Amino acid sequence: MSAAEPVILLGAGGHAKVCIEVFRARGLFDPVACIDPYAKENNVLGVPVHRDEDSQRAFLDRGVKWGFVAIGQNSLRAKLGADLQISGFRLANAISPRACVSPSATLGRGILIMPGAVINAEADIGDHCIVNTNAVVEHDCRVGIACHVAPGSVLGGRVRLEDEVFVGTGASVTPNNVIGKGTVVGAAAAVISNIAAGVTVVGVPARPIIR
Numbered sequence: 001m002s003a004a005e006p007v008i009l010l011g012a013g014g015h016a017k018v019c020i021e022v023f024r025a026r027g028l029f030d031p032v033a034c035i036d037p038y039a040k041e042n043n044v045l046g047v048p049v050h051r052d053e054d055s056q057r058a059f060l061d062r063g064v065k066w067g068f069v070a071i072g073q074n075s076l077r078a079k080l081g082a083d084l085q086i087s088g089f090r091l092a093n094a095i096s097p098r099a100c101v102s103p104s105a106t107l108g109r110g111i112l113i114m115p116g117a118v119i120n121a122e123a124d125i126g127d128h129c130i131v132n133t134n135a136v137v138e139h140d141c142r143v144g145i146a147c148h149v150a151p152g153s154v155l156g157g158r159v160r161l162e163d164e165v166f167v168g169t170g171a172s173v174t175p176n177n178v179i180g181k182g183t184v185v186g187a188a189a190a191v192i193s194n195i196a197a198g199v200t201v202v203g204v205p206a207r208p209i210i211r
């Protein structure tokens with residue numbers, strides 16, 4: 001078996017912790033550093049933390065080719081992922097060996113798929129997405145760039161998420177619906193119709209929060 005490829009992670013919080021465990025479980029990549037100028041700890045599960053912003057370049061110079069953004073916030077993850085690629089890194093995927101990913105699904109780059117997640121036939125997952133623990137992305141879904149399908153949530157068949165959509169813990173989206181860019185679906189919501197871009201919806205059925 002060939003050795004795991006070293007990978008640097010941007011981020012050193014709780015989300016980085018779960019990403020490290022998925023990388024280790026899969027065995028294709030070996031997390032060698034977490035880079036985060038705001039880190040509170042000096043290591044994450046034994047992976048050393050670097051706060052210096054030049055350290056990315058230093059790892060590249062040392063021959064580390066792979067990077068990964070381990071940050072939960074969708075728009076920041078998209079931006080830092082694009083920046084990593086511009087600076088010369090390839091984006092690794094962190095796919096749990098305990099996830100079930102259809103052979104006909106299409107995956108982008110910089111994706112996290114957590115244990116128990118199911119990605120069904122011909123689903124398409126965009127770059128920088130998170131499909132979290134026990135989430136289900138059914139057949140023919142189109143999940144845009146930097147979306148987060150949170151733990152236990154379910155997208156029915158042919159659902160489309162535009163870029164940077166967040167679907168909260170335990171929420172469901174019934175088949176064929178489209179959710180607009182940057183929208184937030186609250187925990188436990190049931191989306192039963194199309195939802196516009198840039199809104200927050202909650203409840204059963206899901207409706208925009210009126211502030």
Ligand SMILES: CC(=O)SCCNC(=O)CCNC(=O)[C@H](O)C(C)(C)COP(=O)(O)OP(=O)(O)OC[C@H]1O[C@@H](n2cnc3c(N)ncnc32)[C@H](O)[C@@H]1OP(=O)(O)O
Pocket residue numbers: 132150151167168169184185186187188189200201202203209
């Ligand atoms: C591994 C991980 O942990 S991954 C991360 C997973 N995280 C999640 O799933 C978080 C999901 N987040 C939520 O559900 C949040 O409550 C949000 C984003 C929908 C709303 O958050 P905020 O914008 O801060 O709204 P806020 O808390 O002020 O609530 C506004 C109103 O909506 C209601 N509300 C908020 N969330 C929900 C919800 N999920 N379902 C029903 N009502 C809700 C509140 O009760 C409040 O009602 P009120 O005005 O009558 O008092």
